[in-house]
Amino acid sequence: MANPSTPALDVVRNARQLYRTYRDTATRPSKVKNLDRLWEVLNSIRDEGCRDYSLAEIGRRLETMGGPKTQSLRNAQGAYLREIIIAYASAVNGSTRYIGTTKSNVEQALDLVTDPSIRATLRMAIEEAKRLKVVNDNLHAAFKSLQVGASLSLAHAAEPDRASPASSTFLPIAQTPALTPRLRTALAKGIDETRLAQQGLLVGDDGSICNEAGDRVFPPSFVLAIQAALAADG
Numbered sequence: 001m002a003n004p005s006t007p008a009l010d011v012v013r014n015a016r017q018l019y020r021t022y023r024d025t026a027t028r029p030s031k032v033k034n035l036d037r038l039w040e041v042l043n044s045i046r047d048e049g050c051r052d053y054s055l056a057e058i059g060r061r062l063e064t065m066g067g068p069k070t071q072s073l074r075n076a077q078g079a080y081l082r083e084i085i086i087a088y089a090s091a092v093n094g095s096t097r098y099i100g101t102t103k104s105n106v107e108q109a110l111d112l113v114t115d116p117s118i119r120a121t122l123r124m125a126i127e128e129a130k131r132l133k134v135v136n137d138n139l140h141a142a143f144k145s146l147q148v149g150a151s152l153s154l155a156h157a158a159e160p161d162r163a164s165p166a167s168s169t170f171l172p173i174a175q176t177p178a179l180t181p182r183l184r185t186a187l188a189k190g191i192d193e194t195r196l197a198q199q200g201l202l203v204g205d206d207g208s209i210c211n212e213a214g215d216r217v218f219p220p221s222f223v224l225a226i227q228a229a230l231a232a233d234g
Contacts, residue, residue, distance in 0.1 A: 015042070015087035022080050037067040038081055042088045053089035053096050055082070132199055136217055187230060191223045 010016065023035045041061045045053060059070025072078050073085075089096050189195060193203055200212045206220035 012042075012046075012088055012091045015084055015091055018084045018087055022084070034062075034067050034081070035084075037062055037065050038084060041065070041067075042085065045094070046088075046092055051092075051094045053085055053094040055085070055096070058085060132201070132211070184230060187226050191226050 019035060019039050023032055026032045026035065038058070041058055042053070044061070045057070055073045056070055059068070059073050062073075063069050068078065068081070073081055086096060088094070191203070191209075196202060196209065201209055201217060202212075203223050204210050204216075204220070207222055207224035208216045208220045209218040209222060210216050
């Protein structure tokens with residue numbers, strides 16, 4: 001009989017009891033071997049620091065050891081094996097759902113949440129954060145384009161005394177190169193209050209852009225600067 005080590009805090013005690021009960025009452029040597037193989041697989045997954053206790057993963061490992069395949073675990077005859085797997089996974093905070101290796105760490109973490117309502121709420125929050133990041137990135141890109149355009153204009157139009165300490169960093173907006181239609185559209189959409197509101201953002205009285213918590217995503221006068229650029233170029 002297999003002799004699994006018993007740690008000081010035996011968190012898999014219930015699963016171990018199931019394993020031993022089924023093993024002690026088994027009448028076929030093949031069933032005893034499959035139980036021992038299953039227990040070895042469960043321990044190896046835990047020792048490796050993995051959290052995937054899905055039937056697909058366990059079946060794959062058992063098959064390489066000459067044990068039952070995944071389909072055998074799913075069949076009615078595999079009910080006693082599934083019972084041990086569920087008890088073991090629950091004890092070590094593992095997941096009996098398949099965790100794809102190509103998923104991000106966040107997606108893998110979501111797969112470990114067994115409550116559907118909690119998982120759905122977390123997924124919605126993550127998607128909202130992704131949308132806000134897109135808005136943030138687009139506005140930063142548009143603002144950077146304004147700065148680059150002004151810098152290029154300064155490089156071409158500066159006088160020989162441009163190194164003077166009194167020289168300004170950027171030319172007035174009215175002297176910057178004309179904005180392309182694509183840039184004008186991007187800037188206009190970027191500060192459209194209706195679109196911002198849909199993303200949980202709003203324009204402050206000081207021209208900043210804030211999120212619903214009141215944190216500034218863009219500094220004061222940011223919206224005013226874009227409005228001035230659009231008006232000067234129009």
